[in-house]
Amino acid sequence: MIKIIVVFGTRPEAIKLLPVVKELGKFPEQVRLVVCTTGQHRELLDQMLQTFSVTPDFDLGIMTKNQTLFDIVTKSLTEIKPILDSTHPDLLLVQGDTTTAFACALAAFYEKIPVGHVEAGLRTFDMYYPFPEEMNRKLISGIASLHFAPTENNKKNLLREGVNENSIFVTGNTVIDALFTVLKEKPKESGVGSRESGVKGNNQLKILVTAHRRENFGEPIKNICLALKEIVKRNKNVEIIYPVHPNPNVEGPVYNILSGQERLNLIQPLDYVPFVNLMNDSYLILTDSGGIQEEAPALGKPVLVLRNETERPEAVEAGTVKIIGTRKDKIISAVELLLNNVAEYDRMARAINPYGDGRASSYIVKTIFSFFQAKIDRNFKRTIR
Numbered sequence: 001m002i003k004i005i006v007v008f009g010t011r012p013e014a015i016k017l018l019p020v021v022k023e024l025g026k027f028p029e030q031v032r033l034v035v036c037t038t039g040q041h042r043e044l045l046d047q048m049l050q051t052f053s054v055t056p057d058f059d060l061g062i063m064t065k066n067q068t069l070f071d072i073v074t075k076s077l078t079e080i081k082p083i084l085d086s087t088h089p090d091l092l093l094v095q096g097d098t099t100t101a102f103a104c105a106l107a108a109f110y111e112k113i114p115v116g117h118v119e120a121g122l123r124t125f126d127m128y129y130p131f132p133e134e135m136n137r138k139l140i141s142g143i144a145s146l147h148f149a150p151t152e153n154n155k156k157n158l159l160r161e162g163v164n165e166n167s168i169f170v171t172g173n174t175v176i177d178a179l180f181t182v183l184k185e186k187p188k189e190s191g192v193g194s195r196e197s198g199v200k201g202n203n204q205l206k207i208l209v210t211a212h213r214r215e216n217f218g219e220p221i222k223n224i225c226l227a228l229k230e231i232v233k234r235n236k237n238v239e240i241i242y243p244v245h246p247n248p249n250v251e252g253p254v255y256n257i258l259s260g261q262e263r264l265n266l267i268q269p270l271d272y273v274p275f276v277n278l279m280n281d282s283y284l285i286l287t288d289s290g291g292i293q294e295e296a297p298a299l300g301k302p303v304l305v306l307r308n309e310t311e312r313p314e315a316v317e318a319g320t321v322k323i324i325g326t327r328k329d330k331i332i333s334a335v336e337l338l339l340n341n342v343a344e345y346d347r348m349a350r351a352i353n354p355y356g357d358g359r360a361s362s363y364i365v366k367t368i369f370s371f372f373q374a375k376i377d378r379n380f381k382r383t384i385r
Contacts, residue, residue, distance in 0.1 A: 001032050002372050005089040007080070007104045009038030009060070012291045014048035015272060016119060017095045019177035021054055023361040030369065034087050038076060038100040039063045043246075047271040058083050062100070069099055069132060076103035084111050091368065094140065095119050095174075096290075097133035102140055109143045116368065118174060120147035121154030122290075122311035129309055130215050137311075146371060148364050150294075150355055151314050171363040172356020175294045180358040182276045204239040204263070205339065207231075208282040210289050211306050212245035220326035221250060224286075224306055225257035227331035232263045234332075235339060239263045241278065243270050284338050284345075286331070293321050294355045302348035304334050319351040 004024060008017045024031050036058040037045060049056065060079040062072060076099075084092075084107060092108040094101040095118040105115045117140050127135050138161070141147065147163060149155045150173040158168050211224050232238055244254050244266050258264055270278065276295075279285065285296050288306040296303045297320035305323045315321035324334040338345045 002030060002091065002368070003032045003034065003087060003089045004091045004093060004368070005034040005036055005084070005087060006093045007036045007038065007101070008095060009040040009045065009062070009100045010098055011041045011044040011048055011272075012289070013095045013098060013101070014045055014052075015178050015291060016174045017093065018048060018052040018054055019174045019181065019361040020093065020118060020364055022052060023365045027365070034058070034083075034089060036060065036080070036083060036104075038104070040072075040098070040100065044269055051272050060100075072099045073103045076100050077107050080104050080107045081111075084108065084113065089113055090372065091116055091146075093118060097122070097130075097137035097140070099132060099136055102136040105140045105143045114145040115140070115143050116146040116148065116364075117141065117144040118148045118364065119150055120144065120168070121149040121151075121156075121158045123154075123157045124309045124311045126309065130213060130307075130311075134311070146367065148360075148367070150360070153314055169363065169367045171367075172358070172360040173294050174360045174364070175291050176298055176353075176356050176358045177361045178272070179276060179295050179298055182273050183280075205235075205237055205283040206281060207238060207240045207335070208278055208285045208287075209240055209242040210245075210285075210287045210292060211242075212247060212250050213288045213307070214249075216288055216306065216326060217249040220306075222253050222257065223326050223328045224331065225254055227328040227335075228264060228286075229258060229261055230328070230332055231335055232261060235336065238339065239265070241265045241267065241282070243267050243275070243278075245269060284335070286335070294353075297321070297351065297353035297355070300349045302338055302345060304331070304338075306331070314354040318354045319348055320353065322348070 006017055006021055008014050021035060024033050035054060035056045037056045038060045040063050062075040062079060091114050093116045094105050108115050120141060122137055124134055141158060141163060145167060147158055147168045148171045149168055152170055155168050155170050159165060211221060228240055232240055244251055258266055279296055279301060280299050282301060284302045285292060286304045286306055290312060293303055293312045293315050297315055303321045305321055306326055308325045310323055324330050
């Protein structure tokens with residue numbers, strides 16, 4: 001039996017790892033599965049666990065108010081060590097680029113436990129942007145034994161950094177697995193991928209906004225808010241829905257600038273299922289989220305990225321995503337282009353999603369089984385020599 005510990009702490013990590021957890025759970029005779037949460041996004045994380053009916057075996061509980069990156073790393077290392085010592089896993093799985101993912105991968109390295117990295121190979125090639133995520137994912141790549149790359153482009157990034165090709169597996173992105181799981185319960189509306197799917201009965205166009213990344217704290221988030229305020233003022237047929245992240249660096253400026261604005265709805269963060277439904281019912285999406293850049297194209301929704309770079313160039317190349325930055329004037333002009341230009345809207349809405357077929361979790365689990373079978377075979381050959 002293989003012992004596998006899966007570690008995550010934020011809602012985006014949970015969205016992308018819980019499909020893998022559910023897939024591993026289909027093989028109780030082959031896998032002893034341990035689920036460990038780190039606890040950054042407490043309420044948001046609990047929502048995801050409930051959605052996928054998963055109960056963690058351990059919770060590091062590292063979250064404290066205004067903690068620093070130093071705090072996160074040291075707490076993660078200290079708290080996960082006794083868990084690794086007591087469970088003796090054969091493999092530790094992490095996802096993406098959070099500081100806890102890096103710290104837990106580092107802890108596994110110290111204990112000589114192989115690491116599997118889901119969503120490997122994303123790069124902006126700027127070590128400080130996004131900060132600290134770009135360096136986190138590079139450091140995890142230096143530790144991991146199994147690299148599950150969503151796309152061929154991600155694989156090429158890893159090869160350029162000297163990662164062994166035999167350890168890289170192109171799987172698609174598990175976020176599409178999670179999305180399709182939800183959509184099976186609520187079928188996509190017939191209008192998905194068209195302008196009509198985002199039009200309410202009163203002819204209002206719904207724009208979904210999410211913005212919460214660290215690099216947008218301060219002036220960038222203020223600029224985003226000022227742009228949103230101007231968009232609803234200039235376009236009477238627009239309604240904006242903004243689920244506001246609970247981080248005080250986001251809540252403060254968002255509520256200060258946007259509270260009380262007509263047709264600008266500031267709401268609490270949503271559970272995953274209603275959020276998918278909101279994406280599905282929106283006309284277009286403004287976001288600094290990485291996951292939404294992958295999910296929205298599967299729903300036929302144009303995405304305007306509130307960042308200056310993205311580690312997901314495939315969506316930009318496919319035409320489903322456009323990077324617009326955080327300048328007020330650029331945000332307004334990019335949004336109004338899609339509001340007023342039918343051809344431009346349709347070009348983005350009908351582009352092909354480059355992030356896989358919704359079976360990434362199955363590919364990942366099969367690869368893990370093959371990895372350990374190869375190890376078993378090698379060890380057996382050594383014993384009979």
